[in-house]
Each structure stands twice: as C-alpha cells, then as structure tokens.
Amino acid sequence: MIDKINSVAVVGAGTMGNGIAHVFALHGFTTMVVDINPEQLDQAYGTITKNLDRQLAKELITEEEKKATLDNLTTSTSLSEGVASADLVIEAATENIAIKKEIFLTIDQASKPDAILATNTSSISITKLAAETKRPTQVIGMHFMNPVPVMKLVEIINGYATDAAVTALIQQTAEQLQKIPLVVNDYPGFVSNRILMPMINEAIYTLYEGVAGVSEIDQIMQLGMAHPMGPLKLADFIGLDVCLSIMRVLHEGFGNPKYAPCPLLVNMVAAQKLGIKSKEGFYDYQEGPKSLKISHQFTRKE
Numbered sequence: 001m002i003d004k005i006n007s008v009a010v011v012g013a014g015t016m017g018n019g020i021a022h023v024f025a026l027h028g029f030t031t032m033v034v035d036i037n038p039e040q041l042d043q044a045y046g047t048i049t050k051n052l053d054r055q056l057a058k059e060l061i062t063e064e065e066k067k068a069t070l071d072n073l074t075t076s077t078s079l080s081e082g083v084a085s086a087d088l089v090i091e092a093a094t095e096n097i098a099i100k101k102e103i104f105l106t107i108d109q110a111s112k113p114d115a116i117l118a119t120n121t122s123s124i125s126i127t128k129l130a131a132e133t134k135r136p137t138q139v140i141g142m143h144f145m146n147p148v149p150v151m152k153l154v155e156i157i158n159g160y161a162t163d164a165a166v167t168a169l170i171q172q173t174a175e176q177l178q179k180i181p182l183v184v185n186d187y188p189g190f191v192s193n194r195i196l197m198p199m200i201n202e203a204i205y206t207l208y209e210g211v212a213g214v215s216e217i218d219q220i221m222q223l224g225m226a227h228p229m230g231p232l233k234l235a236d237f238i239g240l241d242v243c244l245s246i247m248r249v250l251h252e253g254f255g256n257p258k259y260a261p262c263p264l265l266v267n268m269v270a271a272q273k274l275g276i277k278s279k280e281g282f283y284d285y286q287e288g289p290k291s292l293k294i295s296h297q298f299t300r301k302e
Helices: 015-026 038-057 063-072 079-083 097-110 126-130 164-176 192-208 214-225 231-238 240-254 263-270
Strands: 007-011 030-034 073-076 088-091 116-119 139-144 153-158 180-185
Touching (some): 007 015, 015 038, 030 038, 030 079, 038 063, 038 073, 088 097, 097 116, 097 126, 116 126, 116 164, 126 139, 139 164, 153 164, 192 214, 192 231, 192 263, 231 240, 240 263
Parallel strands (some): 007 088, 116 139, 153 180
Antiparallel strands (some): 139 153
C-alpha cells in the first residue's frame, strides 16, 4: 500500500465530484476528473472556476492559488485511463449501488495495485463495494458534505476489511484538505444520514399528515432548534430522489418500519418533483435556488 497520496482521480463530475476535485486541486494534489460525458466535464471545470473566483473575491485564496488549482486539474472521459496513475481514486457517481459496483469493478482492474479506492457514498455499504474488488483492505468511504469547498466534515467509513493503515492515511489526507475527518463504521446511513434522513422523513410526514405547512415546519426547526436551514428546504437542496434512496437503504438495511419513507416523498419523486435540481420540490425554484416561494402543490386552497 502507498504511504503518501500525491495524485487523485475523482470519478463523476457532478456537484459532489467537482467539489471534491476543487479541494484536492486547491491543496496541491494532481487531480484528474473522470466522467463519460464531456459536457459534464466542461460544466464541472466551469463550476470550479466560478467557485475559485468566489473564493478569490472573498480573499480566501490568491490569484496564484487559483492558477495553481486550475493547473492541477485535468479531465478524462475514459474511466480506465483516468484512474490508471492515481494514488487515490474517489468514486462520486450517483447514489445507485448497481452503478457503483460496476465502477468499482472497473477501477479495481485499472488502478495501480497499491492505490486506495474510496467512495463518496452517503449511505451505501462500503463492504459491499469492497467485495467487488480484489483489494478490500484498501477500500474506504470518504463522505464529503455539500458544498464541499465550504463544509469542514469528512465522514470516514471503515468497511469490514479496511486496513487501519488505510484509515490513518485517509484521515491524514483529509486534514491536508483542511477538513475534519471523523471515523465511523459501516452500517446503513453511517452516522450523518442515519440521524439526518429520519428527521427529514419525519418533517415530510408532519406535512403529509397536515400538522403544519412547509413554512411553519421549516421555521420551527430554524428558530427553535437553531438549524441553519429547515428540513424541507434541506431535502430540496439534497434532492428528494437522494433522500428517498437513503431512506430505502436504511429501511432495507435495518428492517425496521421506523425507516419507511413517507408516501408523500415517494409520490414527489415519482412525479419528478426533486427539489432544486428539477426547479420544484417543497419550494418553487423557477426564480432561482434561493427562492422561498412554496410550491403550488402545498399552497392552501381558499
């Protein structure tokens, strides 16, 4: 196993993937972003550039650091070629176990034998993904929080076979990114989503059962519990499809009815009301992601 990480490949150029690539490149790592969609890669590069400009305007980085970050970034549409020389490969694809298993099978074959394979999954078993490889001791979870350049936490998840030296190196690497790594074990939802998602699901049940409206539920949690964002707004931000996927992982993994997803959540996902990404969820985002206009489907009929 390698004893120091210098180069990173991030598989998936979506919101989480470009954020992860951003922080690695900013902190001096040679960073490859891999996605089969060239348009997604172009969009990711543009998003990273825009976010660097935002950091520059706030005097969080210098012009030289911005240039160095972009110099550290390269892209590839070939999964096998993109991960071939990386010390650390981080999978940041959609939260779908079949897709992730296929990616892990490929990156295990294409990566250097001593490379560490990580996943940014928010709920899927690290042990199951590691079982697709011939190096389960070198597979680990690195669950970054969104937005990655801003949020300090990295949830480090040990699979059943993860070597202690791998955990220590990943912790050290996260600290190099100026993040705070906290180590947990591999059970459904880990810690963050095992606690967060049932709260969001309960907020949706509270709306579904007519206890209170969208605004009241969110403001009670903000004003009364000091949450920076209400649970329904947060669900929109995460993506209702992702919330549903995580609830199903919890429900299946624990076999406990308390994790059953609210029927309203199931119906909204079926209707493609996914939150910010579809421009409508509990709130209406036609006027932009900061809009607090409640979706018409939750507006009280006079």
